[in-house]
Amino acid sequence: MAISLLGFAAVISLAFLRVPIAFAMGLVGVIGFAWLNDWNWTATLSPAAGTVLDSLQTEMLSVIPLFVLMGLLVSRAGLAGELYQASNAFLGHRRGGLAMATIIACGGFSAISGSSLATAATMSKVAMPEMRKYGYDDQLATASIAAGGTLGILIPPSVILIIYGVMTEQSIDKLFLAGILPGLVGIALYLAAVRFIVWRRPDFGPAGMSTGWRERSTAVRNVWPIVLLFIAVLGGIYWGIYTTTEAAGIGAAGALLIALVRRKLGRMALLQALVETLQTTASLFAVLIGAVIFQRFVVRAGLPEALLGIVTAFDVGPMAVIVLILLVYFLLGCVFESLSMMLLTVPVFAPVIAGLGLFSEYGPMSEELALIWFGIFVVIATEISLITPPVGLNVYVLKGVVGDVTTGTIFKGITPFWLVDIVRLILLILVPYLAIAIPLTMQN
Amino acid sequence: PEARSEEVMRISSWLPPSHVNTEIFPTWIEWIEEATDGRVTGKIEYDLASPPDQIDIVTDGAADASWIFHGYNPGRFVTTKLIELPGLLADAEASSVAHQRAYETYLKDAGEHEGVVVAAMMTHGPGQLYMRTARDGLAALDGAKIRIGGGVSADVAEALGMVGVQVPAPQVYETLSGGVADGAMMPIDTNKALRLYEVTPETYIMPGGFYRGSFALILSEAFLARLSDEDREAVLSTTGERLAAMAGAAWARADIAGLELVEEVTSMHTFSDEDQQTFAGISAGIRQETIDAVADRGVDAAAALEMIEETARAYVQ
Amino acid sequence: MLMMILALTVVDVFGRYVLSAPVDGKTELTRLMMATMIALALPIVSARSQHITVDLFDGLFSAHAARVRDVLVNLLCGVSAVILAWWVMFRAERLMKWGYVSDFLHLPLHPVAYFVALMLAITGCVLLGKAVFCALIPLSSKGGDRSLDRV
Ligand code: NA
Numbered sequence: 027m028a029i030s031l032l033g034f035a036a037v038i039s040l041a042f043l044r045v046p047i048a049f050a051m052g053l054v055g056v057i058g059f060a061w062l063n064d065w066n067w068t069a070t071l072s073p074a075a076g077t078v079l080d081s082l083q084t085e086m087l088s089v090i091p092l093f094v095l096m097g098l099l100v101s102r103a104g105l106a107g108e109l110y111q112a113s114n115a116f117l118g119h120r121r122g123g124l125a126m127a128t129i130i131a132c133g134g135f136s137a138i139s140g141s142s143l144a145t146a147a148t149m150s151k152v153a154m155p156e157m158r159k160y161g162y163d164d165q166l167a168t169a170s171i172a173a174g175g176t177l178g179i180l181i182p183p184s185v186i187l188i189i190y191g192v193m194t195e196q197s198i199d200k201l202f203l204a205g206i207l208p209g210l211v212g213i214a215l216y217l218a219a220v221r222f223i224v225w226r227r228p229d230f231g232p233a234g235m236s237t238g239w240r241e242r243s244t245a246v247r248n249v250w251p252i253v254l255l256f257i258a259v260l261g262g263i264y265w266g267i268y269t270t271t272e273a274a275g276i277g278a279a280g281a282l283l284i285a286l287v288r289r290k291l292g293r294m295a296l297l298q299a300l301v302e303t304l305q306t307t308a309s310l311f312a313v314l315i316g317a318v319i320f321q322r323f324v325v326r327a328g329l330p331e332a333l334l335g336i337v338t339a340f341d342v343g344p345m346a347v348i349v350l351i352l353l354v355y356f357l358l359g360c361v362f363e364s365l366s367m368m369l370l371t372v373p374v375f376a377p378v379i380a381g382l383g384l385f386s387e388y389g390p391m392s393e394e395l396a397l398i399w400f401g402i403f404v405v406i407a408t409e410i411s412l413i414t415p416p417v418g419l420n421v422y423v424l425k426g427v428v429g430d431v432t433t434g435t436i437f438k439g440i441t442p443f444w445l446v447d448i449v450r451l452i453l454l455i456l457v458p459y460l461a462i463a464i465p466l467t468m469q470n
Numbered sequence: 471p472e473a474r475s476e477e478v479m480r481i482s483s484w485l486p487p488s489h490v491n492t493e494i495f496p497t498w499i500e501w502i503e504e505a506t507d508g509r510v511t512g513k514i515e516y517d518l519a520s521p522p523d524q525i526d527i528v529t530d531g532a533a534d535a536s537w538i539f540h541g542y543n544p545g546r547f548v549t550t551k552l553i554e555l556p557g558l559l560a561d562a563e564a565s566s567v568a569h570q571r572a573y574e575t576y577l578k579d580a581g582e583h584e585g586v587v588v589a590a591m592m593t594h595g596p597g598q599l600y601m602r603t604a605r606d607g608l609a610a611l612d613g614a615k616i617r618i619g620g621g622v623s624a625d626v627a628e629a630l631g632m633v634g635v636q637v638p639a640p641q642v643y644e645t646l647s648g649g650v651a652d653g654a655m656m657p658i659d660t661n662k663a664l665r666l667y668e669v670t671p672e673t674y675i676m677p678g679g680f681y682r683g684s685f686a687l688i689l690s691e692a693f694l695a696r697l698s699d700e701d702r703e704a705v706l707s708t709t710g711e712r713l714a715a716m717a718g719a720a721w722a723r724a725d726i727a728g729l730e731l732v733e734e735v736t737s738m739h740t741f742s743d744e745d746q747q748t749f750a751g752i753s754a755g756i757r758q759e760t761i762d763a764v765a766d767r768g769v770d771a772a773a774a775l776e777m778i779e780e781t782a783r784a785y786v787q
Numbered sequence: 788m789l790m791m792i793l794a795l796t797v798v799d800v801f802g803r804y805v806l807s808a809p810v811d812g813k814t815e816l817t818r819l820m821m822a823t824m825i826a827l828a829l830p831i832v833s834a835r836s837q838h839i840t841v842d843l844f845d846g847l848f849s850a851h852a853a854r855v856r857d858v859l860v861n862l863l864c865g866v867s868a869v870i871l872a873w874w875v876m877f878r879a880e881r882l883m884k885w886g887y888v889s890d891f892l893h894l895p896l897h898p899v900a901y902f903v904a905l906m907l908a909i910t911g912c913v914l915l916g917k918a919v920f921c922a923l924i925p926l927s928s929k930g931g932d933r934s935l936d937r938v
């Protein structure tokens with residue numbers, strides 16, 4: 027156990043020295059494994075090389091580039107702007123309405139994009155100019171985009187949930203379905219946060235122009251491709267028409283079709299989207315491979331067993347364990363971004379969660395349900411890390427796109443959203459059915 | 471903390487503790503402790519490598535022992551397909567012993583396990599067919615989408631005109647529940663282990679099975695070299711036919727539990743005599759192809775197969 | 788190649804439902820193509836510093852310290868990638884020696900493994916080249932190569 031803790035410390039130190047996370051985890055994993063095996067380098071490096079070849083060929087991971095491509099194509103097709111206009115048509119005339127429209131549009135865009143950063147980046151291009159035009163305060167405007175963007179990894183499809191599913195051997199389909207309700211709760215709570223902000227500071231979000239019904243129906247009609255795409259992907263999974271891989275393929279093909287039909291995609295733009303997809307995927311896989319190598323070291327060092335032993339020995343009860351895990355995520359969340367944080371912790375925590383005896387009323391399914399629930403828990407916890415200072419990546423992305431706001435302003439504005447995220451996490455702990463209700467209906 | 475003098479055999483497993491290996495490995499560890507007066511003991515480690523990489527980590531000495539499914543390394547293992555042929559009327563224990571004897575006498579010479587020490591060969595029970603909806607006999611299976619593993623089961627599905635659906639074991643349940651596949655061909659214990667019975671209410675039995683899976687329990691050469699001569703002898707004394715029989719018996723017990731379950735909660739169908747005849751005809755072709763492929767590796771395939779069938783028959787009686 | 792995977796998936800689903808004849812071995816084709824594509828992208832990602840990194844403490848490094856740090860980090864990563872490439876080649880040789888093939892189409896598995904080894908070796912060289920580059924260029928033009936991940 028001491029050795030694995032030393033390993034974690036080494037990974038974090040290397041990461042602070044700007045060693046890419048993939049290399050930090052891989053290096054520490056290799057050196058640690060060799061240490062535990064009398065410095066037998068064949069026994070250490072040959073399996074590591076095997077891990078590289080193996081991860082690159084994992085079938086379930088082939089959905090990642092497809093979902094990444096789908097998100098890129100949809101944003102190229104200009105659908106984000108139309109989503110925003112549609113939600114704006116209904117909410118814009120209210121106080122804080124544009125910010126609320128931003129949240130709704132982020133939710134909608136999340137339903138076709140697998141990444142939080144992509145969601146935040148895309149929506150900031152669309153929503154920020156609009157909110158500035160109507161005199162919204164920068165704090166509210168930027169915070170609503172940064173927070174809304176975090177929905178990208180919870181509302182399916184989600185790259186993070188795919189990787190969680192592969193690591194814990196859980197069904198990606200069920201994880202996707204499990205994300206829907208907590209995602210909707212997230213939207214509702216964010217809307218409440220906006221209402222709260224404009225109630226306290228009415229000058230932050232003045233009412234915009236009211237829209238006639240004719241324009242509203244046009245705006246709604248413009249969004250139907252997104253609705254269709256979402257239903258094609260998620261419905262296909264829910265009703266079992268095709269597998270997740272196929273759903274991703276259909277989604278990407280659909281997005282391509284939409285982009286082509288709208289003539290928003292030239293040969294060069296398509297090529298660019300493909301190259302960007304590949305680069306994103308490659309950097310994801312690099313971290314994933316590093317994490318698996320690190321995980322093997324941690325397993326050999328006996329950390330998951332030791333933790334489970336401690337939990338059993340002290341008999342603290344599931345709630346205390348969950349709260350402790352939550353604290354670890356808060357601490358890590360200050361420094362790490364979502365994927366690295368998840369890859370570092372899940373191999374250690376998942377066996378503990380599986381052994382807590384949650385959902386025991388479901389008999390043989392209880393372990394599966396516990397791990398699905400934990401997947402959603404981890405995603406919300408990592409979502410929070412995206413907007414937690416000092417390293418909140420969504421905030422940096424936003425700053426990159428918008429330019430003339432300070433990260434301080436964004437972080438200040440984000441506090442109410444951060445607080446409702448905590449509320450959502452507590453809700454998920456108290457009402458675990460939020461996560462497992464929809465996957466349960468799929469069973470029957 | 472363990473005593474310095476004690477050697478720990480690190481056993482790698484690629485399926486969770488709930489699987490049949492919970493019976494096999496602890497018993498084997500007990501045998502080893504007994505034979506070495508406690509100087510050597512064992513420890514199971516999970517998720518050290520992917521299933522196809524298990525033989526590699528034992529070769530490289532990253533694990534001291536493991537169990538492998540030969541079908542996961544197509545191209546390398548051919549002679550192990552003999553035991554997988556359909557029509558062997560024997561439970562997993564009898565076929566495991568038969569597999570072990572054939573290996574010692576014939577298959578070993580092909581050198582397919584070079585780099586590791588084979589502790590025992592073993593098989594699971596006869597693979598049967600589980601369907602979401604009832605089918606009227608073998609002919610009605612033409613064109614059905616069936617989830618298969620690898621090895622002989624793929625040849626069988628193809629010969630029956632089925633459309634093979636290739637997904638890893640943890641995904642079988644959803645593949646079936648969603649209707650991506652109409653059925654699955656697997657050993658009967660998976661009904662319990664993977665909860666297949668929930669999604670496949672129709673169970674179809676072909677006496678002797680459609681196929682059976684070939685496995686090996688393997689030891690690392692580096693681990694054996696690490697032991698004293700006395701302990702090495704003692705550890706090796708726990709391997710061979712006795713280990714094969716113990717492991718096979720564990721698979722057989724799992725099958726019995728699985729069979730009890732499907733008999734209780736699914737409707738059972740046994741293929742008609744006519745269908746059995748038809749299938750025997752189809753299997754004959756697969757049998758010949760397999761014999762030819764095994765013979766290409768310099769093994770007397772016909773004699774090995776005869777030994778398998780003879781041993782299994784004698785063992786059952 | 789990504790477009791090919793896309794096309795293959797669509798043709799497969801379509802084929803399975805409309806013609807009830809799926810493309811045989813589609814999964815293994817997808818897997819092999821994926822490995823090839825990602826391996827191909829690795830040197831590019833490394834060259835452009837698109838690896839996921841923590842840049843929280845960038846401000847704490849003086850320009851001089853940042854240069855030393857960048858040289859060392861690139862050196863460390865470059866050497867690791869070259870060592871890994873050597874061992875992937877070791878595994879590729881093993882795949883070839885034993886004649887490993889894919890499940891349905893019986894395609895040999897070692898060519899892709901050799902390709903991955905080659906791309907890792909190139910990645911290593913790129914990173915070592917960056918180490919040299921960081922050491923040689925004048926301090927003022929070096930703003931630390933910032934990069935954000937995209938998840
Ligand atoms: Na999403």
Ligand code: NA
Pocket residue numbers: 359360361362363410411412413414415416417418419
């Ligand atoms: Na953070």
